[in-house]
Amino acid sequence: MNPQWLATFAALVELGNFTRTAERLNLTQAAVSQHIKRLEESLGPLFIRHPRRLELTPAGHALLDYQREMDAADHRLQQRLTGDDDQQGEVSMITPGSIGLALYPRLLELQRASPQLCIRHRFAPTREVVEAVLDNRVELGIVTLRPDDPRLTASVFAREALELVVPAEARVNDWADLERLGFIDHPDGQEMATRLLSRRFPGFPGVRSLPCRGFTNQIGLILEPVALGLGFTVLPQFAREAFAYPETIRVVAGEPTVVDTLWLLHRAEWPLSARARRVLEAIGAGLTDRA
Structure with missing residues (x-):
């Protein structure tokens, strides 16, 4: 036309x-x-x-x-x-669920300070994050596994520990205590629990041997049944820190720890926009010291 x-x-x-x-x-x-x-x-x-x-x-x-x-x-x-203006325009970001829960309130604070900014954030697994950045559907992405692709710039953004989380009043001294509590599963639950519990409990018989007390695929809801005393779970640190009722749960400390590196991705062929750089300054405060 x-x-x-x-x-x-x-x-x-x-x-x-x-x-x-x-x-x-x-x-x-x-x-x-x-x-x-x-x-x-x-x-x-x-x-x-x-x-x-x-x-x-x-x-x-x-x-x-x-x-x-x-x-x-x-x-x-x-x-x-017009990427030179860090006060207005669109900024797009895609992350896994746990780090996304930690970052989204910071993104909203930034948008409140600069109402002409439009923050577009989406949760996705690593494969989808990499594809979205490569296809230029988003400018920034965060993944838990560093991709081997020359079109991407990958830098350490933060480190995040896996945590064994139980109801606030529960005491866990051995595997029998976990069996008594039962497991609250989620899409990455068995993989994460295997990585952490196999190191914490000698003679680890496997997560599948535990009674399953529930399952949810919503990252923000995983700790709800734990808070109600229905079981325990294993999930990343930032997801636990974002939970609204921290007094109802407890992290079981122990050695050895399992810590994942989170990688920040963007296209390597061109520089970040001023808006994206401002977003990184806003969300990196308090997280980069863990990297």
């Missing part, structure tokens, strides 16, 4: 009058009529012309939706190309 014709159409819809549209766009009324005629030659009638008003036809409504989508796409393009 000719952009000038679309602009004329949008102004005519808004103003409802050919004369005012011509004045708005600094065109002659004949030029406005010609633009609408050209569009109608391709799309069919766009307006029903009443004596004092214009009414959109179904084709007119469809074209108006299209014009608004084009305006929105143009706006997004301009935001992405």
Whole structure:
């Protein structure tokens, strides 16, 4: 579609009058009529012309939706190309669930300080994070395994321990205590529990030998049944720190520890936008000292 014709159409819809549209766009009324005629030659009638008003036809409504989508796409393009302004525009980030729970409140604080920023954050596993950054669907990503791809810059963002979390009043001295409590599982639960418990408990018989007391795939809900005394779980440190009722749970300390490195990803071929650099300054405070 000719952009000038679309602009004329949008102004005519808004103003409802050919004369005012011509004045708005600094065109002659004949030029406005010609633009609408050209569009109608391709799309069919766009307006029903009443004596004092214009009414959109179904084709007119469809074209108006299209014009608004084009305006929105143009706006997004301009935001992405003007990366020097750290006070406005869109910043996109994708992370695993645990670190995402820790970072999202910081992202909201940043957006509150700069309301013209648009923060887009999504939770995803490592494979999806890598794909999203490579496909330029997001600017920043965090993963638990460093990818081997020359198109990506990977730097240490933080380190995060796996934790054995039990109800606040529970005491765990041996494997029998875990069997008595039972396991609250989650999508990464058995893998994480195996990595931690196999090191903590000699003669580890395997997570599958434990009674399963529940399962959830929502990272923010895993500790709810633990807080109610329904079982224990193993999950990353930042997820536990984000839990709203810390007095209802307890971390069982012990050696050896299991600590994962979190890697910050972005495309290597071009520099980060000013907005992205500002986001990293905001979310890194208090986390980088653990890296």
